[in-house]
Amino acid sequence: MTPITPVLLCGGSGTRLWPMSSKDLPKQFGRLLGEETLYQSALTRLSGPGWAAPVVVTADDYLNIARDQAKAVGIAPSCLIVEPSARNTAPAILAAAVHLFSMDANALVLVAPSDHAIPDAAAFRAAVEAGTQSARKGQIVTFGIRPTRAETGYGWLELGESPEDFLPRPLSLKGFVEKPKTPQAEAMLASGKYLWNSGIFLAEARTLIAAFLAHAEHMMMPVIDAVMDAKEAKDTLHLSATSWSKAEDISVDVAVMEKATNLCVVPFAAGWSDLGDWDAIWREMTSEAGGMVTHGDVTVIGCEDSLLRSDTQGVELVGIGLTNMIVVAIGDAILVAHKSRVQDVKEAVARLSARSVGQSEGLRSRITKGVVPLFFRPHNHRPPIAALC
Amino acid sequence: MTPITPVLLCGGSGTRLWPMSSKDLPKQFGRLLGEETLYQSALTRLSGPGWAAPVVVTADDYLNIARDQAKAVGIAPSCLIVEPSARNTAPAILAAAVHLFSMDANALVLVAPSDHAIPDAAAFRAAVEAGTQSARKGQIVTFGIRPTRAETGYGWLELGESPEDFLPRPLSLKGFVEKPKTPQAEAMLASGKYLWNSGIFLAEARTLIAAFLAHAEHMMMPVIDAVMDAKEAKDTLHLSATSWSKAEDISVDVAVMEKATNLCVVPFAAGWSDLGDWDAIWREMTSEAGGMVTHGDVTVIGCEDSLLRSDTQGVELVGIGLTNMIVVAIGDAILVAHKSRVQDVKEAVARLSARSVGQSEGLRSRITKGVVPLFFRPHNHRPPIAALC
Numbered sequence: 001m002t003p004i005t006p007v008l009l010c011g012g013s014g015t016r017l018w019p020m021s022s023k024d025l026p027k028q029f030g031r032l033l034g035e036e037t038l039y040q041s042a043l044t045r046l047s048g049p050g051w052a053a054p055v056v057v058t059a060d061d062y063l064n065i066a067r068d069q070a071k072a073v074g075i076a077p078s079c080l081i082v083e084p085s086a087r088n089t090a091p092a093i094l095a096a097a098v099h100l101f102s103m104d105a106n107a108l109v110l111v112a113p114s115d116h117a118i119p120d121a122a123a124f125r126a127a128v129e130a131g132t133q134s135a136r137k138g139q140i141v142t143f144g145i146r147p148t149r150a151e152t153g154y155g156w157l158e159l160g161e162s163p164e165d166f167l168p169r170p171l172s173l174k175g176f177v178e179k180p181k182t183p184q185a186e187a188m189l190a191s192g193k194y195l196w197n198s199g200i201f202l203a204e205a206r207t208l209i210a211a212f213l214a215h216a217e218h219m220m221m222p223v224i225d226a227v228m229d230a231k232e233a234k235d236t237l238h239l240s241a242t243s244w245s246k247a248e249d250i251s252v253d254v255a256v257m258e259k260a261t262n263l264c265v266v267p268f269a270a271g272w273s274d275l276g277d278w279d280a281i282w283r284e285m286t287s288e289a290g291g292m293v294t295h296g297d298v299t300v301i302g303c304e305d306s307l308l309r310s311d312t313q314g315v316e317l318v319g320i321g322l323t324n325m326i327v328v329a330i331g332d333a334i335l336v337a338h339k340s341r342v343q344d345v346k347e348a349v350a351r352l353s354a355r356s357v358g359q360s361e362g363l364r365s366r367i368t369k370g371v372v373p374l375f376f377r378p379h380n381h382r383p384p385i386a387a388l389c
Numbered sequence: 390m391t392p393i394t395p396v397l398l399c400g401g402s403g404t405r406l407w408p409m410s411s412k413d414l415p416k417q418f419g420r421l422l423g424e425e426t427l428y429q430s431a432l433t434r435l436s437g438p439g440w441a442a443p444v445v446v447t448a449d450d451y452l453n454i455a456r457d458q459a460k461a462v463g464i465a466p467s468c469l470i471v472e473p474s475a476r477n478t479a480p481a482i483l484a485a486a487v488h489l490f491s492m493d494a495n496a497l498v499l500v501a502p503s504d505h506a507i508p509d510a511a512a513f514r515a516a517v518e519a520g521t522q523s524a525r526k527g528q529i530v531t532f533g534i535r536p537t538r539a540e541t542g543y544g545w546l547e548l549g550e551s552p553e554d555f556l557p558r559p560l561s562l563k564g565f566v567e568k569p570k571t572p573q574a575e576a577m578l579a580s581g582k583y584l585w586n587s588g589i590f591l592a593e594a595r596t597l598i599a600a601f602l603a604h605a606e607h608m609m610m611p612v613i614d615a616v617m618d619a620k621e622a623k624d625t626l627h628l629s630a631t632s633w634s635k636a637e638d639i640s641v642d643v644a645v646m647e648k649a650t651n652l653c654v655v656p657f658a659a660g661w662s663d664l665g666d667w668d669a670i671w672r673e674m675t676s677e678a679g680g681m682v683t684h685g686d687v688t689v690i691g692c693e694d695s696l697l698r699s700d701t702q703g704v705e706l707v708g709i710g711l712t713n714m715i716v717v718a719i720g721d722a723i724l725v726a727h728k729s730r731v732q733d734v735k736e737a738v739a740r741l742s743a744r745s746v747g748q749s750e751g752l753r754s755r756i757t758k759g760v761v762p763l764f765f766r767p768h769n770h771r772p773p774i775a776a777l778c
Binding site (some may be wrong): 018019299301302308310314315316317318319320321322323325327329332333334335336337338340341342344345347348351352 | 407408688690691697699703704705706707708709710711712714716718721722723724725726727729730731733734736737740741
C-alpha cells in the first residue's frame, strides 16, 4: 500500500495573530501553543507508519525556516515547493498534486494547512485512515469538524443526512456553506446536519488533477508549466514565476471543491481549531480556572478570561483587573486588545505597514538562519501529462 | 525682601506609577506629563524673580539624578540634603528648616512635593505671593485646592467659613480631614467649605522649627544632630545616619500641622493633581475627544477613555477596543490595568520585588550618569540653636 503523502500549505502570512504572526514569521512558524511551532506539530502529526515524507508548499521568504523547523523535529520534506507569489490554495494544491503525480501515478495525498491545532494527533490519523478506502476509489475525502458553537468565522459542510454519532467514517456531503451569519450558524449547529470545514482533504493526486481538469481547466497549463519549468535545487522546487503569475489566485474550495461531485466527508470530533485569531488561541489554551492563559514573565491580579503572554526574555508583563483581554508582547511589538475586537488586529497591522513599522526586526533576528540540508532526492520534473489529458 | 527658598521633597520612591516609577527612577524624575520631568517642572515653577536657589531633600540613590536634572533646566540647588533613610515628610522638612535657618534666620521657605502637576505656574506663584505676608507674620500658610470631585484619595482642609470665591488670599483653617469615604467626600464637595490638602506650605524656617518644638519636640535633637553631624561635600549635605535613625518616621501633617494653631490656607483653583496613580495621570493629560491619551509609538482602534504609552524607542504598542484602560510600556516592563484597579499596581510591584524582578535594569541604564557640578556654596553646618531653644 502506498503511504500517504502530507502536503502542507505554509505559504500564508496572516496578520490576525500579530505580533506573533507577521510577514517575517507567519503564525505557522510561531510557538503559539507550546514548545513546537504549529508547522512542527502538523509535520509530526502526519508522520510515522503509513506516512511518506511530506511535501511543503511555501514562499521563498520561509524556505529556510520551513526546512530548519522540519529538521528540528527530525523530518526531511521530500520536496519544498516554492511559490514565486502567494496565489491562494488552488494553484498551490494543484502544483503539489502535479509534482506528486509525476513521482508516483498512485500517490495518495493529505492536503492540510500547517497552522491549525489538532491536539489529538492519533485520533486525527485514525480519521484519515477511515477515509483512505474512499480516496482510493476516486473520492475527495474532506474532514468535517463536529461543531461546538455557532461559529461565524468558519465555512461549514452540509451532510446528506444527520449522523447518529460523529465517529470517523465517510458520509455523503451535500454542499459547502460560506461563513454564515449568526442566526444561520445557530440553526446549523442545532440541526446536527452540519460540520465545520477544516480545509483538510485526502485524495489521490490523480483525483485532484482530474477535478481541476473538470472544474478549473484554465488553471492546468499555467500550473503544469510552473512545475515543468521549475528551478530545482536540492530538496527545493522553485516554481516558474512567469507561468505561476498566470494561475488564478483562488481558493481550492471555490475553484474545485464546491463544484465537484465525487466528495465525501469524514467527521472529526476530537478537537480542532483554525487558530484564526487571538480569541481562538485563548479558547484553545484556556483550561485554568478563571479562564486565564499566561505565558512568560506575567503577573496577574484580578484578571479573568484573558490571555497574557510575554515572549521576550526578561520583559515583565503585569495585568490588573482585566476581563476578556488579549495582551501579547514579543520583540518590539505589544498588542492589547479586547477579545471581542481581535478581528481588528488585521486593520491595525495594515496601518502599521502603511507607516513601515512593526514588521519586527526583533523577530527576524530570532529566526534561526538556515543550513543547507544534506539530503537530496532526484526529481523528475516532466509529469506524464499524457496520462491525464 | 528675602526671596523665598523652595524646599523640594524628592526622597520618595512610590510604586503606584510603576513602571514609570520604581526604586530606580521614582516618578518625580520621570517624564510623566511632557518633556520635563515632574521634578524639573517643580524646579522651574518655583524659580525666577523673588525665588532663591532651591534646597532639595532626596536619597543617596537619587542624588546624581536630582543634580543633573536640575542642571538640565539651568537650576543649581543651593543644597542637596541627602536622607540616609526615608523617614516620611516630618524629619525631612525639619532638616531643611534647620539647615536654612542656619544660613539665614529670616529664611522664608515654600515646602513642596516634587511630583505634583500644577500646569499654571504663574497662577501658583501668585497664590504663594498672596500668602507671603501671613508667613512673614509667623503663620504657616497651607495651600488648599478647589475640589472638582468627591476625591477619596486626598486629605481635605476644612475652612473656617465658605468662601464666596476661590481667589488666592489667606483664609482661616479649621482643621484637617483624613482621606474620607465617598459619602463624606460628597458632602464636603457640596458644602463649599472644604479644599484638597496639597501638602504644600509656606512659612519662615523659624516658624517651622518653632512648630516642631511645640508639637514634636522629640524630633528636634535627632534631626538637629543629623544636620550638625552631616557630611558636607560640595553642594551636598549627607545627614548623619546614626542621628537620623532616631528621628520619628512620621508625616508633617500628623507630627505638626494638625496640632498647630498658627495656620491659614490660601485657596488655589487653577488646576492641581498629586498624580498619585495612573488614573490621575490619565485625568491630568486627557483633553482629546474620546478621552484618549497616547504617547510614543502607539496605534489605537476603537479605544476610549484610556491611556497608552510606549516609552521605549522602537516599541510599537497597538490598542484595540479598549475602554478605561491604562497601558504603559517602558524598558523591560509592561503594565496593562483597568483604570478602576490602578491602586493594585502597588501590590503587583510588591509581588515582582518578592521575585526580585521588574526593577528595570533597562531604566537604570537610561538614567544619565551624574557629572560633578561646578558650583559650590560654603555651608555653615552649625545652626544657631540657641536662638530657638
